[in-house]
Amino acid sequence: MKQALHSLRFFGIALALTAFVCGxxxxxxxxxxxAAWERHLTRSxxxxxALFATLTAGGNPPAGVEITPLSPADQALAAEAAFSRISGxxxxxxxxxxxxxxxxxxxxxxxxxxxxxxxxxxxxPLAKISFRDDTGAADTLGALxxxxxxxxxxxxxxxxxxxxxxxxxxxTAVWGCAAAPSDYRLIAVLLAVVSLGVMVTVFLDMTxxxxxxxxxxxxxxxxxxxxxxxxxGPRELRAIxxxxxxxxxxxxxxxxxxxMVLSGVSHDLGTPATRLRLRAALIDDPDLRQRLExxxxxxxxIIDSVLTYTRTELDSEEPxxxxxxxxxxxxxxxxxxxxxxxxxRPSGAQKVQxxxxxxxxxxxxxxxxxxxxxxxxARPVALQRALxxxxxxxxxxxxxxxxxxxxxxxxxTLIVEDEGADYRPEDLEKLVAPYRRGTNTDAxxxxxxxxxxxxxxxxxxxxxxxxxxxxxxxxxxLSIERN
Numbered sequence: 324m325k326q327a328l329h330s331l332r333f334f335g336i337a338l339a340l341t342a343f344v345c346g347x348x349x350x351x352x353x354x355x356x357x358a359a360w361e362r363h364l365t366r367s368x369x370x371x372x373a374l375f376a377t378l379t380a381g382g383n384p385p386a387g388v389e390i391t392p393l394s395p396a397d398q399a400l401a402a403e404a405a406f407s408r409i410s411g412x413x414x415x416x417x418x419x420x421x422x423x424x425x426x427x428x429x430x431x432x433x434x435x436x437x438x439x440x441x442x443x444x445x446x447x448p449l450a451k452i453s454f455r456d457d458t459g460a461a462d463t464l465g466a467l468x469x470x471x472x473x474x475x476x477x478x479x480x481x482x483x484x485x486x487x488x489x490x491x492x493x494x495t496a497v498w499g500c501a502a503a504p505s506d507y508r509l510i511a512v513l514l515a516v517v518s519l520g521v522m523v524t525v526f527l528d529m530t531x532x533x534x535x536x537x538x539x540x541x542x543x544x545x546x547x548x549x550x551x552x553x554x555x556g557p558r559e560l561r562a563i564x565x566x567x568x569x570x571x572x573x574x575x576x577x578x579x580x581x582x583m584v585l586s587g588v589s590h591d592l593g594t595p596a597t598r599l600r601l602r603a604a605l606i607d608d609p610d611l612r613q614r615l616e617x618x619x620x621x622x623x624x625i626i627d628s629v630l631t632y633t634r635t636e637l638d639s640e641e642p643x644x645x646x647x648x649x650x651x652x653x654x655x656x657x658x659x660x661x662x663x664x665x666x667x668r669p670s671g672a673q674k675v676q677x678x679x680x681x682x683x684x685x686x687x688x689x690x691x692x693x694x695x696x697x698x699x700x701a702r703p704v705a706l707q708r709a710l711x712x713x714x715x716x717x718x719x720x721x722x723x724x725x726x727x728x729x730x731x732x733x734x735x736t737l738i739v740e741d742e743g744a745d746y747r748p749e750d751l752e753k754l755v756a757p758y759r760r761g762t763n764t765d766a767x768x769x770x771x772x773x774x775x776x777x778x779x780x781x782x783x784x785x786x787x788x789x790x791x792x793x794x795x796x797x798x799x800x801l802s803i804e805r806n
Contacts, residue, residue: 330559331559342522345518346515349515349518353507353512356507359505364472364473365469367472368465370388371469372464372465374494375436375465378482378490385497386497387494387502388497389492389493389494390490392488393409393488394410398489402489406439407441409481411479411491412441413478414443415443417443417445417446418440418441419440420437420438421437421438421440421449421467423438423463423464424436425459425460434460434485437483438467438481438482440479440480441479441480442477447467447470448470452470468497468498472497472502472503479491479492480492532554536552536563540567550571600616603616640702640704642700642701643702643703644700645700647697647699647701647706647728648697650703650706651710651728654710654714655667663718664724665714665723665725666724667726667727668726697805698805699803700806701784702780706784708776709776709801710726710737713737713801714726715773717742717796718741721742721796724739724740726738726739732805734786734804734805737800737802738799739799739801740795742796743796774788777799784804786801788801788802789802
């Protein structure tokens with residue numbers, strides 16, 4: 324049961340049911356409130372129509388409405404249209420004046436109904452009322468009372484028919500605040516928003532486990548990683564992690580066995596190779612002796628290069644923070660000490676774009692200092708091997724090697740340019756595959772794994788190896804991620 328609670332299937336069904344229940348509850352609350360308000364406004368409308376008949380034809384006022392005559396003092400104020408000063412009106416008082424004309428007909432005479440509605444801090448929007456000739460006077464008053472009921476206020480209405488005295492009309496029981504029904508529509512919206520937020524949070528929390536595990540796998544080859552992974556989260560993710568751990572263990576065992584076999588072969592070939600060297604030394608023919616020794620060297624070199632490539636694939640070196648500038652300078656110095664034509668060309672001052680500000684539309688520019696250390700998180704031994712392979716290739720095929728270092732906030736690029744190589748960049752791209760060599764294999768020693776090893780090292784650092792035409796020859800660009 325506990326495992327079922329941590330299953331994506333369980334959470335999916337639970338979220339679907341929760342969404343349905345919350346949506347249904349929100350819809351019910353909304354519809355009930357909307358229906359109650361419609362009944363309230365409809366009652367106010369028909370009460371207004373009945374009130375018009377009472378004022379013009381006489382009779383009892385509609386239910387919930389009281390009609391009382393004004394005192395002589397208030398009558399004088401009403402005659403002067405000073406309704407805000409009449410006793411018993413709300414404070415502060417805002418007056419809405421309305422005049423309704425009833426045309427004469429065979430059933431009823433013409434009437435002019437003058438109304439003044441006094442409310443606190445509110446004048447009613449009369450633009451919603453139709454005053455057209457085809458609209459009945461009773462309907463007009465009903466529309467007015469409907470508008471009064473739609474606002475939370477306790478207005479006092481004063482009415483005068485034709486030239487008759489003014490009367491006070493109190494319909495608070497029909498269109499006042501206390502008569503309005505409870506409105507749960509805001510609660511319905513809040514319920515929908517809160518339930519949506521909870522479901523989205525739960526969903527994002529579930530998916531975040533997958534995102535974190537995917538990020539760990541993406542950075543594994545570049546930054547190294549544990550022999551196995553552990554993660555919390557749904558049952559399906561744990562099954563995926565278990566399968567990945569099994570795959571990693573199987574691949575690691577295969578590489579270790581391959582390296583062990585190659586190491587054993589290299590060791591076992593050492594004794595016969597030594598005997599062959601001793602026997603070759605006894606050959607009187609110097610040309611034959613030289614060819615045998617060259618074959619022996621090539622045989623042992625092939626085994627060593629394959630073993631180096633396999634160890635690179637094992638990815639056993641732990642990455643750490645290093646100064647790439649110092650590594651390049653030290654390696655170039657080692658080549659120079661042995662008389663090799665290898666030079667390091669420091670990169671010039673680089674310009675960087677600044678950000679925009681509220682005072683300037685154009686971005687500013689800044690210059691980084693020339694003597695700066697490029698710090699990266701990488702495997703120093705692997706990078707030194709990759710750079711050595713590029714320099715060796717430049718020396719073999721181009722007679723000279725010039726090393727440069729470029730860097731920005733995200734990547735660092737090692738550039739090795741030869742001099743006078745007869746290859747094109749697209750030709751060298753094909754030589755990255757294992758055991759692929761150029762056309763001058765007879766003149767240059769090699770086994771076809773140098774660029775393969777470099778490309779593998781670039782990949783484990785999240786980078787690439789590519790080639791381009793330079794000023795003096797071919798430029799090999801080894802790019803890696805800095806962080």
